[in-house]
Amino acid sequence: MDKETQQLVEMGATLAQARAALHRYKDVMQAAERIFDGDFADVTDEDEDMRMAPDSPAALITPSRTPHASTPEDEDEDTDGDEDVDMEDNEDDVDDYVDYDSDYETKRKTGEVDPYAGIFFSKDRREEVIEVEEEAETAIVSGSNEPVNLMMQGEWMKGCPEGNEQSFLFALYDFLSTNSCPCPQSCGYKLDRKRSDFFPLVPEFSTYTEHLRYIVRPSCPNCGTEFCFACGETINFGHNNSRTSASADVSLFHCSNLQGVILGIGLAMLEMMFVEHRQQSADEQSQGAPKAKSSKKRKMDLHSSTTNGDDDEDDTYYMSLPAGKKARGGTGYAGDGREDTSGQLEAQAQQRAKDEKIGSLLSQIRVYLPSLHRDGGALTSDYMVHPTALAHLRRRFNYLCSTLLRNDSLSDMSDRSILYFELFEWLETISNHEALASMMAMPIMVAGSIKSVAPKKVGKGKSVIRERTIVYEGSAGPRELLEAIVIQAQAAIKGLEGVKPMEPEEEMTEDQKRMTTNKGKGKEKEPSPALSDENQKLLAFCQRILMTANAIDRSLRETKGDAFVGRLHMSLPKITSSSAFDHISIQAGATDEERRKSYIEWATQVRFEYCDLAVPAGEPTPDGDAVPHYKFFFNSEARMLTNSEMPKRSLAIAKELAVLTTNLPVAWDSSIFLRVDENRVDIIKALIIGPEGTPFLFDIFLGPGYNQSPPSVKYMTTNGGKYRFNPNLYADGKVCLSLLGTWSGPGWISGRSTLLQVLISIQSMILCDEPYLNEPGWANGGGTPQSKAYSSNVRRMVVRTAMLGNVKAPPEPFGDVIRTHYRLKAQAVSSQLDKWLTMDDGKPISSDAFNASGRSDAGSSSSAFKKDVEEMQNLLKQLQDNTFQV
Numbered sequence: 001m002d003k004e005t006q007q008l009v010e011m012g013a014t015l016a017q018a019r020a021a022l023h024r025y026k027d028v029m030q031a032a033e034r035i036f037d038g039d040f041a042d043v044t045d046e047d048e049d050m051r052m053a054p055d056s057p058a059a060l061i062t063p064s065r066t067p068h069a070s071t072p073e074d075e076d077e078d079t080d081g082d083e084d085v086d087m088e089d090n091e092d093d094v095d096d097y098v099d100y101d102s103d104y105e106t107k108r109k110t111g112e113v114d115p116y117a118g119i120f121f122s123k124d125r126r127e128e129v130i131e132v133e134e135e136a137e138t139a140i141v142s143g144s145n146e147p148v149n150l151m152m153q154g155e156w157m158k159g160c161p162e163g164n165e166q167s168f169l170f171a172l173y174d175f176l177s178t179n180s181c182p183c184p185q186s187c188g189y190k191l192d193r194k195r196s197d198f199f200p201l202v203p204e205f206s207t208y209t210e211h212l213r214y215i216v217r218p219s220c221p222n223c224g225t226e227f228c229f230a231c232g233e234t235i236n237f238g239h240n241n242s243r244t245s246a247s248a249d250v251s252l253f254h255c256s257n258l259q260g261v262i263l264g265i266g267l268a269m270l271e272m273m274f275v276e277h278r279q280q281s282a283d284e285q286s287q288g289a290p291k292a293k294s295s296k297k298r299k300m301d302l303h304s305s306t307t308n309g310d311d312d313e314d315d316t317y318y319m320s321l322p323a324g325k326k327a328r329g330g331t332g333y334a335g336d337g338r339e340d341t342s343g344q345l346e347a348q349a350q351q352r353a354k355d356e357k358i359g360s361l362l363s364q365i366r367v368y369l370p371s372l373h374r375d376g377g378a379l380t381s382d383y384m385v386h387p388t389a390l391a392h393l394r395r396r397f398n399y400l401c402s403t404l405l406r407n408d409s410l411s412d413m414s415d416r417s418i419l420y421f422e423l424f425e426w427l428e429t430i431s432n433h434e435a436l437a438s439m440m441a442m443p444i445m446v447a448g449s450i451k452s453v454a455p456k457k458v459g460k461g462k463s464v465i466r467e468r469t470i471v472y473e474g475s476a477g478p479r480e481l482l483e484a485i486v487i488q489a490q491a492a493i494k495g496l497e498g499v500k501p502m503e504p505e506e507e508m509t510e511d512q513k514r515m516t517t518n519k520g521k522g523k524e525k526e527p528s529p530a531l532s533d534e535n536q537k538l539l540a541f542c543q544r545i546l547m548t549a550n551a552i553d554r555s556l557r558e559t560k561g562d563a564f565v566g567r568l569h570m571s572l573p574k575i576t577s578s579s580a581f582d583h584i585s586i587q588a589g590a591t592d593e594e595r596r597k598s599y600i601e602w603a604t605q606v607r608f609e610y611c612d613l614a615v616p617a618g619e620p621t622p623d624g625d626a627v628p629h630y631k632f633f634f635n636s637e638a639r640m641l642t643n644s645e646m647p648k649r650s651l652a653i654a655k656e657l658a659v660l661t662t663n664l665p666v667a668w669d670s671s672i673f674l675r676v677d678e679n680r681v682d683i684i685k686a687l688i689i690g691p692e693g694t695p696f697l698f699d700i701f702l703g704p705g706y707n708q709s710p711p712s713v714k715y716m717t718t719n720g721g722k723y724r725f726n727p728n729l730y731a732d733g734k735v736c737l738s739l740l741g742t743w744s745g746p747g748w749i750s751g752r753s754t755l756l757q758v759l760i761s762i763q764s765m766i767l768c769d770e771p772y773l774n775e776p777g778w779a780n781g782g783g784t785p786q787s788k789a790y791s792s793n794v795r796r797m798v799v800r801t802a803m804l805g806n807v808k809a810p811p812e813p814f815g816d817v818i819r820t821h822y823r824l825k826a827q828a829v830s831s832q833l834d835k836w837l838t839m840d841d842g843k844p845i846s847s848d849a850f851n852a853s854g855r856s857d858a859g860s861s862s863s864a865f866k867k868d869v870e871e872m873q874n875l876l877k878q879l880q881d882n883t884f885q886v
Helices: 003-011 015-024 028-036 087-094 104-110 153-157 163-178 205-215 256-285 312-317 344-366 388-405 410-415 417-431 434-440 478-496 510-520 533-560 562-570 592-606 635-640 647-663 755-766 785-808 815-824 826-839 864-880
Strands: 126-134 180-182 190-192 243-245 444-452 465-475 608-611 672-677 683-689 695-701 712-715
Touching (some): 003 015, 015 028, 153 163, 153 256, 163 388, 205 256, 205 344, 256 344, 256 388, 344 417, 388 417, 388 434, 388 444, 388 478, 410 417, 410 478, 410 647, 417 533, 434 533, 478 533, 478 647, 533 562, 533 647, 592 815, 608 647, 672 755, 683 815, 695 785, 695 815, 785 815, 785 826, 815 826, 826 864
Parallel strands (some): 608 672
Antiparallel strands (some): 126 465, 180 190, 444 465, 683 695
């Protein structure tokens, strides 16, 4: 055996894997990295030095699209003559398996190599796996006087849907819990390994590492050789035999086996603590709510998003945890209540204590992450990364990572900065090592459904084994989730800048320059007002987010290359601009499902944008002064605040923008689009798509008292102040809503209510299917002749103004949005118009919706609605065929 091959074998590779890797990569370290990335997981050979026993569960795991987490029962099952089964027996099946981090299949089928095929895999991917739960064993270990639970094999492998990662996890668990460790000098001495050696779940991580230090460096009683209990190799630390950092002894960095088990146990402890704290918070919030029917204690699964099955056993094994679904922020009610805030400070202190505890544990575990930039120099395990390291991070750390990064509140994140800063340190450390960096781009696999499997027969005296079938689904990866936070941070920084004066487009004349110079002579330039402490805190947090994202991208370029980062950035969420977005390129799709998917993807991309809402400098203005005017109902109010500095208002706007950038509701039936002035973030236009796909325009101004008082909102889709579409939407543009103080009922709560609540309230309460019922006293009039007549008249006004008017002369800056909206929904809207035509009562449009038989528009007749419908359907066809002329 040559020297290079021997090195790889000593690192933990099989002889066959070592030879195959060296055949492709001449450099030993590059070959090792590819082996531990899983590229050669399916390579086997008769001469393997470390062959798995043919009757072991790992040998029976066949890589497939449905990997199976092995159970202890497999060890005792009779193979009925298949005792010689090993990995070679499955060679015919290898071609049917696409390794998640391999390009072999792409080469064979296309002749082209996609080096990132297994990294940037589709988030539509689904994997089904059977996982087990075993009754825990206990043992007394060093540093503990009481028996502690041991991590069983099922828990060790839970949450892993990848076949090759399962093999690595099992191999390490089996090696460190059942095998003997012989003296490396072959003197005949052997030290048996037990599950309690490496897999105790002690209360503190520091206790676990102290336990490992106690057992990991035994000395042979025959020859006196000191060796590593985890890998069996001679220990020779030389000049590195010193503390490295955070009280981590260098003996715990001796080999990749130690790294794999420390990360596995440490992240399991972290996960359990995180879930426990979340459950406590949920219980505290639900105090006073009606109790559930069953008082049975429930266990929370650490990777699930939804559940299937209705038996009690499922409930005690898993608890549903939403994966990425965000609750709406309210509909405008419950705003008038007097909240008891006496426990608020206590709750904040409790949350801070929990965050400090989790942050501290994160910091302790981070010491053992592979890092070539470690203080004092890299150690052995930093170079020899165990293949389970990536598996541990993807299934355990990713749970915490995705949960924290899905937080909708930038303000809450800033308040919990002690936890988030440590999270950012983890992400930067992971991206810095080539063996782990690909995880930043990999979609996170979360449990989409869980169902019971019939229990297996167990022998007498054996513990009960419970099995569940888990379907894992792809969701956004760490870097993609972070980008959503980056977008929020950028919006918050823009809001904290306050109201900025527009830069003059034309150069000043010499006389103007002299006047400016003389005016300022003898005076020092006034400094910008200092930010308040709260504003500065949020600004510093936002800047740290941007620094983390830049640091990760910089590391990925160094470790993975520009092509990798370029492909990663193509999949990240973005705040687009109307000028940069080619709305024609969005294809509607041939089926209803494809049309809905295209619509959601498009609407998500363009729901929030910055744009210039100021009147262009060349256009005439009422007074001709230098203060800009805006294409905006509240133009006068906005101009009065030019160059004003209001720290509290700026902070409130910053928090609002952070939420709005990524949380505006988007759906096939109804969506909200916002346009914010790029220089005046207090000037906002909203397009709310109501029921039946009808767009309505609103002007919104965040006035000088915001957020102590509600925003100013004006309804603009009124046909020049003629049409009243709803009891809550007046023809003069008034919006009746209790949150805005324009209607009785629950009102605005200073510091708590939000613009998003206002928008969703308008969307869900005002723009409803049967608007007649919104009028006080008419709530029980559903389906009455009066309600039907009211709805018929509204439909006639909708087609005339909200549809035809918006398509032929769309309001700025929503021209592309309105036309793309109707192009993608052309078939559905056209069918809807046919239905409306059959439902029409044949009356003319009445400008007063409360009296459908009252005064009608000039020229209206019973046939006018049919003509409007036909014209709209013709425009829809033109939009669909891309023949529409502006």
